[in-house]
Amino acid sequence: MSASTILSLTDQIREAASCESVSSGHGHDRLLRLADELKLAIETPTETVLRLIYQPPENAALRTVVDLGIFPLLVSKGQKDGLTATDIALCTGADRSLIVRLMRVMSALSLCTNIEPEKYRPNEKTITMTQPIGQDGVPCIYDLTLPTLSKLPEYFREHNYSNPEDYTTSPMQWAVGQSQFEWLAKNKRHQALFNSYMSSRREGKPIWFDVYPLERLTDGVSFHPEAVFLVDVGGNQGHDLGKFVSEYSPKPGRLILQDLPKIVSTVDRTGIETMGYSFFDPQPVKNARAYYFRAIFHDWSDHICQKILLNTAEAMDPTYSRIIIVDFVLPDTNAGRMQSALDIQMMSLGAGVERSQRQWSELLSSVGLRINGIWNSSPGMESIIEAVPALGAPVNELD
Numbered sequence: 001m002s003a004s005t006i007l008s009l010t011d012q013i014r015e016a017a018s019c020e021s022v023s024s025g026h027g028h029d030r031l032l033r034l035a036d037e038l039k040l041a042i043e044t045p046t047e048t049v050l051r052l053i054y055q056p057p058e059n060a061a062l063r064t065v066v067d068l069g070i071f072p073l074l075v076s077k078g079q080k081d082g083l084t085a086t087d088i089a090l091c092t093g094a095d096r097s098l099i100v101r102l103m104r105v106m107s108a109l110s111l112c113t114n115i116e117p118e119k120y121r122p123n124e125k126t127i128t129m130t131q132p133i134g135q136d137g138v139p140c141i142y143d144l145t146l147p148t149l150s151k152l153p154e155y156f157r158e159h160n161y162s163n164p165e166d167y168t169t170s171p172m173q174w175a176v177g178q179s180q181f182e183w184l185a186k187n188k189r190h191q192a193l194f195n196s197y198m199s200s201r202r203e204g205k206p207i208w209f210d211v212y213p214l215e216r217l218t219d220g221v222s223f224h225p226e227a228v229f230l231v232d233v234g235g236n237q238g239h240d241l242g243k244f245v246s247e248y249s250p251k252p253g254r255l256i257l258q259d260l261p262k263i264v265s266t267v268d269r270t271g272i273e274t275m276g277y278s279f280f281d282p283q284p285v286k287n288a289r290a291y292y293f294r295a296i297f298h299d300w301s302d303h304i305c306q307k308i309l310l311n312t313a314e315a316m317d318p319t320y321s322r323i324i325i326v327d328f329v330l331p332d333t334n335a336g337r338m339q340s341a342l343d344i345q346m347m348s349l350g351a352g353v354e355r356s357q358r359q360w361s362e363l364l365s366s367v368g369l370r371i372n373g374i375w376n377s378s379p380g381m382e383s384i385i386e387a388v389p390a391l392g393a394p395v396n397e398l399d
Contacts, residue, residue, distance in 0.1 A: 071129040082121035132200035140193035164351040228288040229253025283315035329383040
């Protein structure tokens with residue numbers, strides 16, 4: 001890459017860094033993308049390939065360091081003067097020579113600072129590794145996904161490079177003989193890690209109604225005593241509805257939490273009705289203002305999502321009801337690394353899909369729906385899609 005390109009990118013980074021929104025949202029995302037472009041402009045093609053080749057050893061070293069509890073140790077005992085490899089070895093019981101080798105990788109990943117030979121001090125990224133997103137996320141995702149991902153090329157060779165479409169014959173089922181949810185159910189510790197990690201990913205992030213203009217639902221809402229305002233379909237323990245209740249009073253209508261009977265049977269939240277329901281069945285709540293799906297559709301391939309959407313569309317009032325979907329919406333060009341990798345992960349675990357805007361439009365239109373708007377506070381987080389019946393378009397019947 002030419003020097004002029006590098007200098008141009010440097011100027012763009014300087015300009016982006018001066019914006020007020022650089023710490024979050026779309027300004028932050030633009031700065032990260034420019035930094036990635038600069039790194040790629042400086043790297044030779046060989047350096048890029050070698051960096052990619054040696055990512056698996058980095059992940060394995062990180063998983064081991066988390067097991068040894070080194071990050072909490074650095075934070076609790078190494079803030080002032082740091083800790084030596086000997087100190088860490090004495091506290092963890094690991095060989096000093098192994099600690100040196102592992103910590104080379106951690107400092108190279110900027111997860112700690114190597115202040116002297118064989119001496120390490122925590123930094124702000126070390127602290128994040130002691131929080132649920134790092135401490136629980138690393139072992140959960142590594143242990144859940146690695147057995148399947150390591151066999152993914154073989155899976156595609158065996159299946160003639162066909163796109164996985166069936167949850168029951170997904171790569172994870174083929175590789176380990178279980179689905180993601182079966183595996184988690186049999187590994188209680190990892191289920192707890194998974195729950196903790198998923199909660200931490202969204203901690204401090206805007207809730208859907210902070211991003212989506214809620215007046216689109218509250219304006220013109222029916223105030224009939226039996227009118228349903230929001231149905232949270234597959235809403236687990238009702239955390240999202242609970243946050244909605246705490247933010248909005250009086251409620252603009254009935255709030256209903258739906259999930260499998262065994263899940264909602266223990267839920268008792270003020271102002272929220274519970275209903276045992278599978279989204280594979282016809283939707284029993286008719287003419288609600290909004291049917292809300294958070295992180296549901298990315299678990300499933302298109303033909304399953306079509307069934308879920310049809311069950312919902314047939315219950316909707318065509319001019320009054322809305323579907324609110326909270327899921328990633330990938331750009332149709334130049335999708336980011338994390339979202340692209342997450343799509344491969346969802347495909348591997350259960351034939352799921354992280355969809356682009358075009359894919360969402362095609363999926364919704366296939367069941368007589370159309371996108372009425374998409375809102376997003378940051379490209380690194382889920383978007384909010386509002387979908388409505390496409391008036392004049394028949395709701396398709398699926399076999």
